[in-house]
Structure formats: structure tokens, C-alpha cells
Amino acid sequence: xxxxxxxxxxxxxxxxxxxxxxxxxxxxxxxxxxxxxxxxxxxxxxxxxxxxxxxxxxxxxxxxxxxxxxxxxxxxxxxxxxxxxxxxxxxxxxxxxxxxxxxxxxxxxxxxxxxxxxxxxxxxxxxxxxxxxxxxxxxxxxxxxxxxxxxxxxxxxxxxxxxxxxxxxxxxxxxxxxxxxxxxxxxxxxxxxxxxxxxxxxxxxxx
Ligand SMILES: [Zn+2]
Numbered sequence: 001x002x003x004x005x006x007x008x009x010x011x012x013x014x015x016x017x018x019x020x021x022x023x024x025x026x027x028x029x030x031x032x033x034x035x036x037x038x039x040x041x042x043x044x045x046x047x048x049x050x051x052x053x054x055x056x057x058x059x060x061x062x063x064x065x066x067x068x069x070x071x072x073x074x075x076x077x078x079x080x081x082x083x084x085x086x087x088x089x090x091x092x093x094x095x096x097x098x099x100x101x102x103x104x105x106x107x108x109x110x111x112x113x114x115x116x117x118x119x120x121x122x123x124x125x126x127x128x129x130x131x132x133x134x135x136x137x138x139x140x141x142x143x144x145x146x147x148x149x150x151x152x153x154x155x156x157x158x159x160x161x162x163x164x165x166x167x168x169x170x171x172x173x174x175x176x177x178x179x180x181x182x183x184x185x186x187x188x189x190x191x192x193x194x195x196x197x198x199x200x201x202x203x204x205x206x207x
Contacts, residue, residue, distance in 0.1 A: 057081055059139070061115030062100055080104075080112055087111045089146040093136065093165060095119045095153060098190040103151060106198035111149070114139060119157040120164050131161070133168050140172055147175045150207055153189050166207050177204040 007029055014025035032040045057064040057078035064078035080086065090111025094100050100113050114136050118126055139145070150165055152158035162178055169176065180203030189197065 056115075060113045061097065061117060062113060063097060088143060090149070091140065091143075091145045091147070092149040092151050094151045094189075095158065095161065096190075098188075099151060099153065102189045102192055102194075102197055103201065105194045106201060107194075108198045108201050111147070116152075116161070119152060119155075120161040121157045122160070123157075128164055128168075131164070133165070136165075137169065137172065140169065140174060145174060147177070149177050149179065149201070149204055151179045151189070151201070162207060176207040178207040179204050 007026075010029045011022060011025040014020055014028055015022050017025075020028075032043070053066055054063050055066055055076050056062070057080075058075040059077050059081045062078040062080055064076040064081075066074075066076050070076070087110045091114055092100075092103060092109055092111055093114045093116065094103065095116050095118065097115055100115060103109050103113075116131055116136075118131065120126060120128060120131060140148070148165070148169065150162045152161045152165075166176060179200040192200070
């Protein structure tokens with residue numbers, strides 16, 4: 001089996017996914033070979049259209065479904081941005097889409113989101129100018145946002161990012177809070193259970 005170039009190619013591709021090592025990748029390939037052939041076909045079909053059908057929401061950066069027949073450059077918006085029941089004055093700023101999903105799982109977030117896409121990281125050479133602060137500022141002004149919840153992770157980079165946001169946004173006159181430290185320091189919001197995450201959200205403190 002190891003000598004089949006096709007298996008080698010598939011294992012190499014699957015091994016590039018986070019958390020998938022060579023052994024796991026090989027297990028996936030062997031499973032797909034022995035399972036109902038339709039599974040491999042469906043998987044292939046969904047992957048082929050992944051980037052055409054899903055794109056970052058132009059307003060918040062969450063994942064959005066591209067509506068059928070939409071033009072290539074047409075703006076897309078996600079379910080949360082389109083949800084009329086969300087509080088239009090409350091905005092939660094997160095580092096990545098994973099974090100947005102972790103917060104959504106709590107069901108406790110009434111507002112909408114802004115995904116930064118990256119955190120300030122002096123060690124990795126990511127400076128303030130590489131964060132979309134001008135876009136965030138424009139959104140706060142345009143939408144009349146009155147409260148910002150900073151939900152960056154409780155890591156060195158997450159804290160540095162929160163302080164940068166405080167400095168950059170303080171002149172806008174918005175109330176700013178930071179999620180409480182219910183999530184372990186250095187921990188990933190993605191892996192926090194909904195109860196812990198919900199407590200971190202409800203126990204947020206002034207930034
Ligand atoms: Zn959105």
C-alpha cells in the first residue's frame with residue numbers, strides 16, 4: 001500500500017490538516033477505500049466547491065455562505081450579521097473564527113462580532129499596523145456601536161491585542177469590557193466548554 005503513488009499523495013495532503021499525522025492520514029485513506037464509495041465522492045464534491053460556496057463575511061469576518069448566482073466580487077454577509085434579533089450596539093471582537101464559534105456555543109452573546117484574523121505578536125513580528133483596526137473603527141462609527149467586548153484569548157498575544165484595542169478605541173467613547181479569566185491563562189477559547197466560556201462572558205470586566 002505504501003508504494004501506491006495515489007495513497008502517498010492522499011496521505012501527504014491529509015497530513016497537512018491540523019492535528020492529523022501521517023498515521024491518522026493513512027487510516028483515513030484506508031477507511032475511505034473500504035467504506036461506501038459514495039462517502040469519498042461526497043467528500044470530494046464538497047471540497048471542490050468549498051471556496052466558491054464559503055467566504056469570509058465582508059462585515060465581520062465570520063464564515064458566510066455565498067448565495068447561488070452571486071457575482072465573484074459581490075459582498076457576502078453571514079447568518080449572524082443578517083440576524084435582526086442581534087443587538088446592533090454590541091460588538092464582540094475576537095481573534096479568529098474558532099473563537100467566535102466557541103462564544104456562539106454559549107448562546108449568551110446578544111451582539112454581533114468582528115474577527116481580527118490575527119493577534120498582535122511582537123515575537124512573530126506582527127505589529128499593530130497588521131491588525132484591521134481602521135476597519136473596526138469605521139464599523140464602530142458607522143453602526144453606532146456603544147459597547148465592545150474584547151474576547152481575545154488569555155495569552156500574552158491576546159492581552160497585548162486587548163491593550164492595543166483599548167488604546168486605539170478609547171477616543172470613540174464606547175464602553176469596553178474584557179472577558180473574565182474563567183478561561184485558563186494561555187488557553188485556547190476554542191477548547192473552553194460552553195459553561196466556562198459563558199461565565200467568562202458574563203463576568204466580563206471594564207478594560
Ligand atoms: Zn458577518
